[in-house]
Amino acid sequence: MPCATPAAGWCVDEATRRAAIEAYDLDSLRDGAALRQITDFAAALCGTPVALVSLVEEHEQVFLARTGLTLTETPREMSFCQHAMLQPDIMVVPDATQDPRFIDNALVTGDLHLRFYAGAPLVSDDGVPLGSLCVIDTIPRRGLTALQRQGLRVLADNVMARLRDSRDAAAWRATERATRRQxxxxxxxxxxxxxxxxxxxxxxxxxxxxxxxxxxxxxxxxxxxxxxxxxxxxxxxxxxxxxxxxxxxxxxxxxxxxxxxxxxxxxxxxxxxxxxxxxxxxxxxxxxxxxxxxxxxxIHEQKLALHERELISQELSHRIKNIFAVISGLISFAARSKPGFAPIAADLRERITALGRAHDFVRPHSPQSRPNAQQDSLHGLLGELFEPYRRDDAPPIRITGDEIAIDDRSATPLALLFHELATNATKYGALATDAGTVEVSIRRGADTAELCWTERGGPEVTPPTGADGFGSQLIELSAVRQLGGSIRRDWQPEGLVMTVTVPLAAFRRD
Missing domain, CATH: 3.30.450.20 (PAS domain)
Structure with missing residues (x-):
């Protein structure tokens, strides 16, 4: 096969392509974590079940990394990517059953049931098309959003950066061996x-x-x-x-x-x-x-691509933070027109503020805005949440015990849980008096962790009667339904002791 498949009135010599592909150390990248992170992110960004890093070789297309697919290669004649790699920009196929190029393709008619395809071309520094970073769905779609297109281009640049790294590393090893001989x-x-x-x-x-x-x-x-x-x-x-x-x-x-x-x-x-x-x-x-x-x-282009990806992440986080502010403003506006709603509005604003503090703690940060505490630290998150309760530079809420790594998924229910406990303690418990204190102790076990909230020095406590209020229901929602844990309350006269047992897997994704 002398030439790559024509797509725009031009043709690439297959010998040139073969030499370009062989220059990369593909064995060091195949099924590696670095490229798998890119395909995982591409699938999540575009909302598709499958994402692939595909290199189109002379007789087959090889998947260096794949998300949502067990195949490692397919014959080249079935390849969508051999078309995508020759395009100047992302190639989108909304419905393969309506595209004459692919209507009879085995990937469309067979078990894979391919319908939607979008592929960003992977092109070497010398302009040689190598393959594509693609996302695939089994149902037709209109296309990609502007943000998804931008993200797919940035991720494709990162794939090429990884390929260049493998080539440079291979060249370095070859040079080192040659140097010793020379x-x-x-x-x-x-x-x-x-x-x-x-x-x-x-x-x-x-x-x-x-x-x-x-x-x-x-x-x-x-x-x-x-x-x-x-x-x-x-x-x-x-x-x-x-x-x-x-x-x-x-x-x-x-x-x-x-x-x-x-x-x-x-x-x-x-x-x-x-x-x-x-x-x-x-x-x-x-x-x-x-x-x-x-x-x-x-590595200048690689650094720029990484910087652009960080900017996209920060922009998304900034918009989420703005949503919290807008919701809080809407609640305040409603409270001004309906005075009877004011107490409920105040509680809602405080809960939204707690969620905002949790989001701001775990969101992507620049070196200038990053919190002092480590962002995957449970101690750090609780410290941020309890900062408003500080008295004369002395924290009435003390955090002790083991450290546990968290992520953005667990930060929200943890923030709601401990915000509700601190709010109740301020109204009715230990934090309602100047002498009252709270200790949050964390004990990590083999499969679970115990988070113990202990109040001391407040008014005498008696168990509540009647149905659970909204705050108790919110605690139940956060600890049990969202974190998959259990709650044990001990209404001691000197203060509430509540123990929340949570599976370790709920704190952080594997």
Whole structure:
């Protein structure tokens, strides 16, 4: 087969495609966690049962990662992705049974029952189409939203970043092996090898003195040959990265450990681009370092893609936070027009505020907005929820015991549960007096965790009579129905003791 399937009036030589695919270390990526996270996210983002990273080879399409599908490959003639990889943008097939290209396709007529398909092309840096990141559904759909399209493009960029990493790692390993062999040959042979590499290659003496750079370094930086020998290389680092890069390099020189760091290098056009710096020591028979060989790999586009993905996550979280504010405002507006609704409105606003605090704690953050506490920490979440109850810088609610990792799914019911307990304690229990205190103790077992709420120093407590109020029902909803736990109340005269037993699996997704 000399050419890839025509799609836009052009054709790609299959030998070129085969060589491009073989340059990647596919075995290191196949069924790996990194690409599986991307397909999991793509399926969740687009609301489809199946997502795939598909590479179209000469006779079959191979799935490097898959979500919702057990097949690892299919014949190329059945491939939708061989069409998608040749498109300038995402290819969408709303209903394959209505598309002449696929109406008789075995994936459509067979057990897979494929109906909807959307694929973002995976194209190498040299413009060679490799395959696609696709999502599949068994029912027809109109298409993708603008956000889903943007997200699928960002995820496809991340797939290519992973592929480039595998290629660069394979090139690095090949270079290391070749370098060891070339140490016994002439320096001219080594320079020829280094100058053919796509990475910037450099070498230092055992004390870290830089005495060699390949042609790619000078092409990238635009510096005159020899001007970055010794410590001159530090001048092409971004000013904010110089001290950090020096510290990591000195640590490697002192310990002999491999060197790896991301930093920004000044490009010949005056801009700064992110690169990944790596270096390994060459040792003699006695184990002494005789030389360091290193590379710099341009990862700027990968960093931009990751940054764009973070921006999308933060924008979604920001909109959710705004929804909490809008709901709280609507409740306040209703309370002003109906004074009798005011007490209920105040309770609702407090509960919504608690949910907002929980969401703000676990949502994606930038380095500037990230909370001081670790975001998957139950202690940290409770600390945020109880902050409004602080008295004169002294917390009346003390959190003790084991730490448990949480996620965004469990944060909401936990916030409602403990907000309701703190509110009741403020109205009727230990927090209704200045001397009252509460201890929240956490004990982790093999399969469950016990969260014990103990009040002391408040008014004398008597068990309530009559039907459960809304607050008790909310506690039941949060602890039992949402977290799958159980509740045990002990109405001691000196204060309520409530123990909530929750399965560990409810706190965090596996």
């Amino acid at each position: 140490l016994t040959d002439s320096e001219d042979r080594f320079r020829t090898l280094a100058d053919t590499m796509p990475q910037m290659v450099w070498s230092t003496l055992p004390d870290g003195y830089h005495d060699y750079y390949n042609a790619r370094w000078y092409e990238f930086t635009g510096t005159p040959p020899g001007s970055t020998d010794g410590e001159g290389w530090n001048d092409v680092f971004h000013p904010d990265d110089q001290a950090r890069a020096w510290a990591v390099w000195r640590q490697s020189l002192a310990s002999g450990d491999p060197y790896q760091i991301e930093y920004r290098l000044r490009h010949f056009d005056g801009t700064y681009r992110w690169v990944l710096g790596r270096a390994l020591p060459i040792r003699d028979a006695a184990g002494q370092v005789t030389r360091w060989f290193g590379t710099c790999t341009d």
